[in-house]
Amino acid sequence: MTDMLDGLTLEPFEGEEEEWDGVATGPTPDDALYLELDGWEGPLDLLLDLARRQKVDLRNISILALVEQYLDYIDRAGALRLELAADYLVMAAWLAYLKSALLLPKEEQDEPSAEELALRLQLRLQRLAAMRDAAARLMGGDRIGRDVFVRGAPEGLRIDRKHKWKCDHFALVQAYGQVKARTAPAIHMVRERMVMTLDSALSRVSSMLGISVKWMEIRDFLPDHANPQLRKSALASSFVAALELARMGKAEIEQEDIFGPLRLRAMPKAKNAA
């Protein structure tokens, strides 16, 4: 079953466990170590491998022996001045702590106790081992494309949907009526709108300016009219008329603050002459 694991064997020690000696074996120890470390997926994987070397049920492994094997392994790598991934070193530090804790008399142990930590590690190793075995058995099953084959050239099933169209007499004549109604020639009428033209505003404002030389608010120039639309239009037209008169030098405009009342008066004759 190892053939489908892209060259990685599930159990790297299998078949060679007698000879296994870590870095010491092999003609090129440095390479050998690198290769060994490449073969493990992290410290837990390495620990599981070491645990299996104890050749006992994982429930009966000696955690202390396991810790020592791991630390020894890391030590040897250190002696060769090989770079180890940080997580291997973190695990080594933690295991060194665990080892010292395990060696202490129970009453001197902190919480959580060394036994609890050791048990947790053991449980984790059991779980990883269980999944590794499960994966192997899963891969060993009758897999489609390797052990069993599905039909090579199925003819295929197809469901053709055929539409049955529904319409009734009423819908038909109603639709025709609507086409006729929609396309009947229509007469467009433009409604007359109440506006004050600029011309009429201009003559109204200039004639009212002639009467007084006092400042007058622009609203005073508007005709009395109930229609709000016309009042708006008159205001706009009168404002433009005021600007026009100011431009022609016939009127002055004054506004003390923003949005304040806008006032205007006829240009005094003297100034006008200057």
Add this chain to the structure above:
Amino acid sequence: MSAPDELVRAVEATLFASEEPMTWQDISTHLGDADVKPALAELQAHYAKRGVRLVERGKKWFFQTAPDLAHLLRREKEQIRRLSRAATEVLAIIAYHEPVTRAEIESIRGVQTSGGTLDVLMEAGWVRMGPRREVPGRPLTYLTTPEFLAHFGLESRRDLPGIEDLRAAGLLDPVDAAMEALDFEGGDETAEDDGDDGEFARTDTDAAGE
């Protein structure tokens, strides 16, 4: 039933899994030069009355669905759909004005008519193509069919209500603007799908037009 022998099983599995029909030589090569002819004969007999047959065509063997069950491979499912408003209008115009060209339909409706709309009406069997109009471009004309009359319960086209009848029935009243907007917003010109239930789901737009 007795179990088939190993060679028969091997030939059966080989042909089942093969992506191509195989000659007996192909099969034999595949199975280590076994003499597969008796196995093929046995399999052919075994499958003769089943839903699947072992057939030989042009010296090649393959499994195939039994001919009497071929209809199972291509099933037709009827789906009832209500004609869209656009299609109903086009149908009405054809009925009132036939023979009528597409350009004339568009000019009466005041909007462009998608080709799909006429396709639907022809698929429904209510409209067919008529002779070409002898004008520049020689456009096709469209006509209603006898099925159209039958479906709408008409003896003849003269039974269609006239404009005065429509007016009297209030069917020439101006169309609700909102409804027009709904109808001409480039949605599905062709059909409104009522799903498979065949029920006429009368929608709001329908109700608004009545």
Add this chain to the structure above:
Amino acid sequence: MSAPDELVRAVEATLFASEEPMTWQDISTHLGDADVKPALAELQAHYAKRGVRLVERGKKWFFQTAPDLAHLLRREKEQIRRLSRAATEVLAIIAYHEPVTRAEIESIRGVQTSGGTLDVLMEAGWVRMGPRREVPGRPLTYLTTPEFLAHFGLESRRDLPGIEDLRAAGLLDPVDAAMEALDFEGGDETAEDDGDDGEFARTDTDAAGE
């Protein structure tokens, strides 16, 4: 051999022709709502000793070649997806623990899982994302698919090799739950390697974990 009845033949032909595995409901719908279950049972019995089998995987039915003929059918080039060891393990963890979060997978394996590993499994169609776990961070969970069951020849997740034993031994429970189940109170004797772990895992938390 007596000829099979028409419904059996129809089911046989339908499943032979189908490009996809079908649930009995699919088959029934295709055959006009026939009661196909007895026909499936009859076909399964009929094909039990032949070179082709009728199998049910994840509630879907399909024909496949008999497993004992694998050596004859294996092609020159295997059409099987090769999985890295990491992917194999992740797949097993998902299958045995589903629904399972990425963090849970990583906690079992003791290493980070590269995104590529899950991608490969999802692309193969064996794993899909499931609902988010309602815990802080709302992590996604992962599940296996019916294609996973089909590919690995499992009728349902209950057929995962050894799953009952693993569950009984508490090996599918997280370490924390297992510690609780052991009723571990720092400093008592439980931690000694007495080989009884398999015993005390069978507790209430076990059942709750399912």
